[in-house]
Amino acid sequence: MNLLKVVGPVMVGPSSSHTLGALRIARFVYKLIGGIPNEVTFILHESFSKTHRGHGTDRALLAGILGLKQDDPNIKNAYDIAKSKELKYSFIVEDLGDVHPNTVRIKVFKDGIPHEIEGSSIGGGDIKITFIDSVSCELSWDYDTLVIVNKDAPSALKSILDVIKVNVANLYLRRINLLQEKAITIIELDEPIENIEEIKKSPYVYECYFIRRDT
Amino acid sequence: MYLWKDVMEMSKSLPLHEVILNLEMFDTGEAPQVLRKKLSEMLEVILEEAKNQYGKTQKTLTGFTGDNAFKLKNYKAKFLSEFNYIATVTALSIAESNASMGRIVACPTAGSSGVIPGVFYALYEIFSPSFEELLNSFIVAGGIGKVIADKATISGAAGGCQAEIGTAAAMGAGALTYYFSKDSEKVGNAAALVLKSVMGLVCDPVGGFVEVPCVKRNGNLVNIAISSAEMALSGIKSLIPFDEVVNAMRRVGSQLPQSLRETGEGGVANTPTAKTLIANLNFLI
Numbered sequence: 001m002n003l004l005k006v007v008g009p010v011m012v013g014p015s016s017s018h019t020l021g022a023l024r025i026a027r028f029v030y031k032l033i034g035g036i037p038n039e040v041t042f043i044l045h046e047s048f049s050k051t052h053r054g055h056g057t058d059r060a061l062l063a064g065i066l067g068l069k070q071d072d073p074n075i076k077n078a079y080d081i082a083k084s085k086e087l088k089y090s091f092i093v094e095d096l097g098d099v100h101p102n103t104v105r106i107k108v109f110k111d112g113i114p115h116e117i118e119g120s121s122i123g124g125g126d127i128k129i130t131f132i133d134s135v136s137c138e139l140s141w142d143y144d145t146l147v148i149v150n151k152d153a154p155s156a157l158k159s160i161l162d163v164i165k166v167n168v169a170n171l172y173l174r175r176i177n178l179l180q181e182k183a184i185t186i187i188e189l190d191e192p193i194e195n196i197e198e199i200k201k202s203p204y205v206y207e208c209y210f211i212r213r214d215t
Numbered sequence: 216m217y218l219w220k221d222v223m224e225m226s227k228s229l230p231l232h233e234v235i236l237n238l239e240m241f242d243t244g245e246a247p248q249v250l251r252k253k254l255s256e257m258l259e260v261i262l263e264e265a266k267n268q269y270g271k272t273q274k275t276l277t278g279f280t281g282d283n284a285f286k287l288k289n290y291k292a293k294f295l296s297e298f299n300y301i302a303t304v305t306a307l308s309i310a311e312s313n314a315s316m317g318r319i320v321a322c323p324t325a326g327s328s329g330v331i332p333g334v335f336y337a338l339y340e341i342f343s344p345s346f347e348e349l350l351n352s353f354i355v356a357g358g359i360g361k362v363i364a365d366k367a368t369i370s371g372a373a374g375g376c377q378a379e380i381g382t383a384a385a386m387g388a389g390a391l392t393y394y395f396s397k398d399s400e401k402v403g404n405a406a407a408l409v410l411k412s413v414m415g416l417v418c419d420p421v422g423g424f425v426e427v428p429c430v431k432r433n434g435n436l437v438n439i440a441i442s443s444a445e446m447a448l449s450g451i452k453s454l455i456p457f458d459e460v461v462n463a464m465r466r467v468g469s470q471l472p473q474s475l476r477e478t479g480e481g482g483v484a485n486t487p488t489a490k491t492l493i494a495n496l497n498f499l500i
Contacts, residue, residue: 010321
């Protein structure tokens, strides 16, 4: 374990797995959709929901989707902030199946576009994003992350990678729909990408999201 | 990953805090100056929060705690030295702030986040050290924590409270000992003395929430950190070396049943009063 992790991080309490991890999953979604959604539903896995109020998990999730950072003292006021930002929110408890005990699925609407992201808080504030819009993945958010919906066609990946100038740490590519010729590409990078507009210009790219790592 | 005995060997030719930063560079590639800067930011938060939360009442999530730091602050200590007293009030204050969704440094974990502020704020108040001196001791605390994290665990769910609050206190004892001795052997002895005193301590939070017995354990364990440092500074040794004590702690942790590892099913969590508290729980915030 690295030294910074042993003596940190700076966060709001009370629990790294129930508070910090929850906030980070929701904040990942906030970054992915590029702002506060109009509507959000948090679906908590049964075991995650059991102690969620006593750990402030609900406030942490709301704070994360509102874009608050992990050491923001306003996290405890997340309900008030949600109200003032006119965010429609709800919490549901469901059996999400054979998942990590601390798992939440987040459904959002922003400007009419729906997204669905699932993540687990795996301890010590670490998270694992397990799927994005029906594509399974295993993202730690330890990297700057690109999520691209692209044409499922020859040379599509090449055209995307040609534009990326920074080092690629991990890469996931999966077909979403053969008939619609759609695939999703998730790329974890060692450094932030400067020329995201160039990627968006590619004829192969339908949607492109860049999620910067929290520092 | 390193053993304390290797660290001691290397610290013969280089100050211990520099050894720890250098070893970290080999591990993560982070330059010592950069790491020192990041650690100084954490220590600043620790001191700032200790000052701001000192002896305040807090509205905690469950309301099971929240006025303990306040009570102790408004009471004249009969037995504790001024150093212990400040450390104890601080440890309770930060642990209660943690339970109220306040800002903390999870050093080494959120549940045990009161001990290190207790040690450092008392040092700061009583001995008026320079920030750099404090930072050197903070780095040493990190080195102790890292040995435990790598060879055993610092998670209550994995190894019981001995691994959480025990690590916090071992780090605190190591920091105090380094501040006055600059002696890596004594630092290891202080940390070993703490872990031996809490060997087997279970993680039994009432309802699974980080309040009972966590808050008051922070208040008590900071004193074990102080007495262990005092013993080590006097020349008292741990017959069992720190590295071996850490291994023993790991083995004990893995022998603890699930009910005593953060599940809220055993220990004081499994008492009639705890069950009544949970049945009547009205969340405060």
